[in-house]
Amino acid sequence: GQQVMQIPQYQHVQEGEDFTTYCNSSTTLSNIQWYKQRPGGHPVFLIQLVKSGEVKKQKRLTFQFGEAKKNSSLHITATQTTDVGTYFCAGRGSGGSNYKLTFGKGTLLTVNP
Amino acid sequence: NAGVMQNPRHLVRRRGQEARLRCSPMKGHSHVYWYRQLPEEGLKFMVYLQKENIIDESGMPKERFSAEFPKEGPSILRIQQVVRGDSAAYFCASSPATGLDGYTFGSGTRLTVV
Numbered sequence: 001g002q003q004v005m006q007i008p009q010y011q012h013v014q015e016g017e018d019f020t021t022y023c024n025s026s027t028t029l030s031n032i033q034w035y036k037q038r039p040g041g042h043p044v045f046l047i048q049l050v051k052s053g054e055v056k057k058q059k060r061l062t063f064q065f066g067e068a069k070k071n072s073s074l075h076i077t078a079t080q081t082t083d084v085g086t087y088f089c090a091g092r093g094s095g096g097s098n099y100k101l102t103f104g105k106g107t108l109l110t111v112n113p
Numbered sequence: 114n115a116g117v118m119q120n121p122r123h124l125v126r127r128r129g130q131e132a133r134l135r136c137s138p139m140k141g142h143s144h145v146y147w148y149r150q151l152p153e154e155g156l157k158f159m160v161y162l163q164k165e166n167i168i169d170e171s172g173m174p175k176e177r178f179s180a181e182f183p184k185e186g187p188s189i190l191r192i193q194q195v196v197r198g199d200s201a202a203y204f205c206a207s208s209p210a211t212g213l214d215g216y217t218f219g220s221g222t223r224l225t226v227v
Contacts, residue, residue: 006155033215042204043156045215088155099144100169101216105155 002027004091006104014112019076021107023089030094032065032072033101038085081111115140117207118187119219126195126226134190134222138207145188146216147173147180150202159203162188195226 003026013019023032031050035043047056049065049072056063062075072089086108090101118137126132138145143163148156158172162182173180177195182188192199202223206216 035215035218042218042220043206043216045217048215090156099161100158101146102158103148103155105153108153 002091002093002102004089004102004104006089006107008107009105010108010110012110012112013079015081016078019079019083019109021074021087021089021109023072023074023091023104025070025091025102027070027093029069029091031092032069033090033092034063034072034074035088035090035103036085037088037106041085043088076109079109079111081113084109084111117142117205117217117219119205119222121222122220123223124225126224128196128226129194132192132195132199132224134192134203134205134224135187136190136205136207136219137187138205139209139217142207142209142217144208144210145182146206146208147188147190148204148206150204150221156204159190192224195224197226200224200226 005024007022031048033048034046036046037043047063052069053067054065060077064073086106088103088106090103092101117139120135145162147159149159150156160173160180161169165184177193179191202221204218204221206218208214208216
């Protein structure tokens with residue numbers, strides 16, 4: 001079945017440093033989504049990427065979808081303490097089961113003020 | 114718009130008891146998904162339902178687990194004869210259409226089996 005791998009598992013940064021998390025799928029995806037989960041909270045939808053090579057920005061967050069639609073990245077510029085949480089990518093396959101999202105294990109980001 | 118409502122937020126059950134988790138999707142959403150999250154793990158798909166229909170239950174254990182989404186009322190995830198390994202956070206999500214939108218998650222039910 002489809003597998004989504006995410007690295008690193010943990011990342012600790014000083015406030016103001018940049019942060020990047022990477023996501024790789026074992027199969028070609030129809031689209032990929034990113035979620036953020038604060039400690040003790042629930043996942044919150046951030047963005048969806050659909051097109052090959054797509055790049056989207058949300059303030060300090062930059063999301064990329066690879067040309068082969070099998071990998072993605074999330075980059076945060078100049079982290080702030082409010083960025084703390086676990087960032088999950090979630091891939092949606094193509095074909096008959098394209099409703100199902102397969103989540104990576106997430107990257108836990110901690111920020112030292 | 115109240116969002117996706119899950120209850121209870123926390124549930125403690127003794128081994129062998131039944132756990133019932135409820136989820137009311139966002140208004141206008143007809144697709145419900147249940148995911149399980151273990152500590153420091155990602156979200157594992159369990160089941161996908163539409164009103165009165167189970168579309169995909171491939172992620173749900175064959176025994177002791179069942180799910181429904183009746184015509185009226187919330188979706189229910191039921192775990193019979195709970196064991197310690199069932200302790201986890203169970204999240205429900207809803208969406209208005211498949212393949213097109215991000216999920217809106219509820220706050221989850223943290224199940225602890227003692």
